[in-house]
Amino acid sequence: MSLSLCMIVKNEEDTIARSIASVKDLTDEIVVVDTGSADKTVEAAESLGARVYYYKWDDSFANARNFALSKAAMDWILVMDADDELEREDKEKLLKLMKTAGENILVYCCRTLCYTGESPDWNNVLINMNVRLIRNRIGCRYRGRVHEQLVFPGEEGLKAECFLATDVRFHHYGYLNSYIQAKDKHARNIRLIRKELEDTPENPFMLFNLGNEYCALQDPERALACYEESYRKFDARESFYAFLLIRMILCHEALGNDDEIFRLARQGLRCYPGHTDFEFLRGRLRSRRGELKSAIGSYRKCIRMGPPPVNASSIAGVATFRAQFALASLYLKLGNRKKALFHCQKTLKLHGGHRAALAMSLDLLLEEGKDADAAARRLAGRLNGSAEAFLLLSDLFYDRGKYKQAQRLSGRALKLDPMSPRALFSLGAASFFLGELPKARRSLKKARLCEEYASRANLLLFFCARERRRAGENRELEALDPAHRAAAETFRVLVSGKNDLPQGMDAKLDAEAVTHVLELLLKAGRLEEFRAALALTRDLEDKDAALRLGKLYFRSGYRRLAWHEFVRSLALGGMADEAALDMMKEIRSSIQAEEREEAMQTS
Structure with a gap:
């Protein structure tokens, strides 16, 4: 085939x-249709062996x-988009689908793991x-300006048996924040959905999609209005209606409507009955x-209950790692640390890169009296062995001062x-705080070649130079970007014993750079x-700076x-x-506990 x-x-x-690289070795030809790129998309596609065709965009996917x-x-x-990637472990499965397909099977649906937020x-x-x-x-063709659906000639939809x-x-990855902002994706989709609704005003699927756009824009009220309009046409046999109910529950969560969530x-x-998401949300x-x-x-x-049916849209992990970690969190609230640790370990067995489960496990092990080395060995054994996983665990020890x-x-x-900028920076930062300055400098000088880590690596190198009795301090100061240089220069003035900053010096300080110094x-x-150096924050009227400093x-x-x-x-x-x-809840609880203890001592 x-x-x-x-x-x-x-x-x-x-x-x-x-x-393309994720499937290139499975394909016999690569067809790319460009609808008006102004960058090097076409060149990139052709370099990977694609045949590129041009289509004048007409507002219809x-x-x-x-x-x-x-x-x-x-x-x-x-069928793929340029922001899709095939899971490496599933390549053989994909090939097998084509090889073993009976004559009646014309279309395969696959699971799409759609990431939102800052990073996958x-x-x-x-x-x-x-x-x-x-x-x-x-003879299959797509229909619809956006969120297009595949149909047979003369049919409203696919025949179930096919x-x-x-x-x-x-x-x-197309719904990550950075991608959406660059493409203004939601505005485009809303415009096209509204065009579809002009033709079919009561189209429940398009109303559902419009709700999804508002949901992604964190506007639960407008999203819920669209969902409820779609819900009026509710038909449990429609493939998207289970997910419509889930989306409605998520909106009611955001709006605090508990009775509607239960209903x-x-x-x-x-x-x-086999859709685990509803029990999870309850x-x-x-x-x-x-x-x-x-x-x-x-x-x-x-x-x-186990995972939802394979053909169901769902929240990832509701029957596995997500449910296990929810149990760990509940047992911790109940004070049962042994069960909390047990369910953390279950979570990590299912999802070795679960940051919150690793963090809770680490804290529980340290509270239990395990030394940091023993905790590191135990948790490292739960990882999948990738560089990313070791760096995740390294960050957790770093945050707790276990350098x-x-x-x-x-x-x-x-x-x-060996070329990971993040690993080089992490190694350099930990070495700096351990006082191993030569080792720190070697790693940080390599890390700063990567733009993402340059500012923080250069700041650490500046402080390395200060440790060496200012040898090379001015040179490292000049290597800093303007925001960190201003913060570092102001810091030098403050620690020299001068109480007042030169006029106007604090006006040019960047909140993030100040937080890095502190x-x-x-x-x-x-x-x-x-x-x-706290004087650096004196005139920073920046809500994000205050939040970062609080953390x-x-x-x-x-x-x-x-x-x-x-x-x-x-x-x-x-x-x-x-x-x-x-954090605020924990602080409030600790303050109340201190106040109760003081009251008891006074009485």
């Missing part, structure tokens, strides 16, 4: 190589997609089912309301990936210099100072994220 890869693209030079299909010559067509992370994944493999020359759902996985979760379990509500034992029952039921273990773990990562001083234990104080053990900064951030109009809110 032969295979054509078909994709439509526009300005995808940063992603198209990764996408279906038309462009159909043009691409018309150029495919092989037995099967693989299993905590921010929704799983959708999308058409990926189409038998060629059977398509099969599979567990082959594709990663989709929709019950309806979901009644209509889709457990999440019970947990939030403080009904901890009922929540534990829900999460245990999720594990018994020797952080250094060793980043060293292991560097052996696996964090470095705190981690290095230079409390006298840190106190002097820094909290991680460093200065709880009351952290509270002050969190309150200052809120007063400046900032929004405390989930991590900051958890």
Whole structure:
């Protein structure tokens, strides 16, 4: 069986190589249809062996997609976008689908792991089912300006007996924040969906898609209005309606409508009894309301139910790592550290890169009396052996001031990936705080060649020079970017004993650069210099700076100072994220405990 890869693209030079490379060895031809790129997308595609065609964009993904299909010559067509990537472990599965397909199977749907937020992370994944493999020359065509659907000639949709759902996985990065901002993707999609709704005003699928766009824009009220309009046409047999109910629950979560969450979760379990998401979302509500034992029952039921059907759209991990970590968190709240650690280990067995589970495990092991080396060995054994995993664990030890273990773990990562800028920076930073300055300088000088780490690496090199009695200090100061140079120069003035800054010097300070200087001083234990450098924050009316400083104080053990900064951030109009809110709750609990103890001693 032969295979054509078909994709439509526009300005995808940063992603198209990764996408094509993930399937290039499976394909017999690569068809790329460009709809108006102004960058080097075409050159990148051609360098990978693609045949590039041009299509004048007419506000219809279906038309462009159909043009691409018309150029495919092989037995099967693989449909991908330039921000998709085939899961490496599933290559053989994909080939097997074509080789073993019966004559009645014309289309395969595969799982798309759709990432949202700042970076690809299993905590921010929704799983959708999308058409990926189409038998060629059977007359299938796409319909719809956006979120296009595959149909047979003269049919409203695919015949159920002609398509099969599979567990082959594709990663989709197109909804990460950086990608969306660069493409203004939501504005484009909303415009095209509204055009579709002008033709078919009560189209429930398009109303669902419009809700998804508003949901991604973090506008739950507008999203819910669209979902409810789609819901009026509810038909449990429609493939997207289970996910519609899930999306409605997520909106009600954001709006605090508990009764609606319970009602929709019950309806979901009644209509889709094997769909674990609804029990998981019910457990999440019970947990939030403080009904901890009922929540534990829900999460245990999720594990018994197992993953949702392969053809269902879902939240990743509701029956596996996500449910296990929810149990770990609940048992920790109940004070049962042994069970909390047990479920953390279960989480890590299912998902070795689960940062929160690794962090909780580390803290519980240290509280249990394990020394840092023993904890590092135990947790390293749970990792998948990749450089990324060792760096994740290294970061956790680093955040807790365990620099020797952080250094060793980043060293292991560097052996696996000798050119990794992140590993070089992590190794250099840990070595700096251990006082191993030659080793720190060697790693940091390599790390600063990468733009992402240059500013922080140069700042550490500046402080390395100060440690060496200012040898080369001015040279390293000049290597800093303007924002960090201004913060470092101002810091030098402050620690020289001068109480007042030269006029106008503080006006040019950057909040993030100031936070980096303060964090470095705190981690290095230079409390006298840190106190002097606090004047750097005197005129920083920046809510994000206050939030970052609050987290820094909290991680460093200065709880009351952290509270002050969190309150200052809120007063400046900032929004405390989930991590900051958890920190504030912990600080408040510790302050109340201290006040109770003082009251008892007084009485």
